Amino acid sequence: MTRNSTLHIIFALLIGLGLGIAYSWFLSPVTYVDANPSILRADFKDQYRIAIAASYQSTQDLARAQARLILLGDADPIGALSAQAQQMLAAGEPFEKVRPLAQLATDLQVGYVSNPNTPTPLPTSFSTPQVESTVEVTETIIPVTEEAQATSIPTLFFEQTPLIPTFSETITPRPTSTINPVISIPFTLVGQESFCEPSQPALMQLMFMDSRRNQVAGVEIIVTWNQGEDRFFTGFKPELGNGYADFVMQADTIYNIRVVTGGSSVSNVFAETCTEPNGFQYLGGILLTFQQP
């Protein structure tokens, strides 16, 4: 074999290699089926998170919600929930739509269901669709007594996420959302403390706790001043506390604070001037602590 023909063979091999790669990457790439949620487009991941949070609102199964969130492959699932909640609020979405995300973020942070559903009284009978193996639906009346209870154990049906059966629930045919009796109790201002922190100038910090000093998420606050009004909720910065919310004040402005949940209010709140030893002046912050009796 001459040197020339060897070069031809090597050249043909390289051309074949290039053709093969081009075909497998561009003309007929691997067809993707059986994808997992971690490679979903960002907006679909948002939809997935909303579905997880909405499901959690219904089932209160924190372990399963956590397992489902892990599927999305977020480095910080709680942060992703909080960020999405804040983005939705900023986009003008109603708080009722955002609340499940914030609630789930809060509960993952604390590690328990902080706002359990209150079961509703069982009716004497209700309609339940019965499905044959062919998935044809028929209506059947099933009698139900007040004592009718069942224990539900969530099953694992995909291998990647071990789901821990952690609860037993009482089946109610139509669980309805009821006002949380804990959150409807009025909050009382138990602390008002000014502080000087150059890194947090003019920051109004609000902290809400229940009677057992557990922080309470989802408290709606309205701050008004002579030129406007702002409305926000606790729980959107879980890294600072589930009962935490804050607001940046302006100089020479007096604020009135109304806690929508419970109906308490605080007036004449303003940012005091702080002076550093070197004479530098800036607006100080204020920490308002509320607690249920």
Added chain:
Amino acid sequence: MSSSNLIKIIIALAIGIVLGLIYGWVVDPIEYVDVTPNILREDYRVDYVLMTAEAYQKDFDSETAARRLAILGSESPATITANALEYAIANNFTETEIQYLQTLLTAMQTYSP
């Protein structure tokens, strides 16, 4: 160029193509990101439908449920739910989960946008 050399070149070309295909399909295939939910593996799809069914148990909002299911593809929400229900029955989901899916199926069968 002799015929034997030509054969060797063709063989080399064929070997190159085969190696290229193995590299492109097996060793370093195209990695997909930003995919749509319609190519989710079936168990993930069913879990998503189950989440929708669980949420429906709380709000009984057919429109929201149908909108959630719509991201799974062009099939009707009722078909998507029926497929999920069949999977759930075949894979021994709990009675509660199957009941949730049945309830959602009924809602989707009667839902008109």
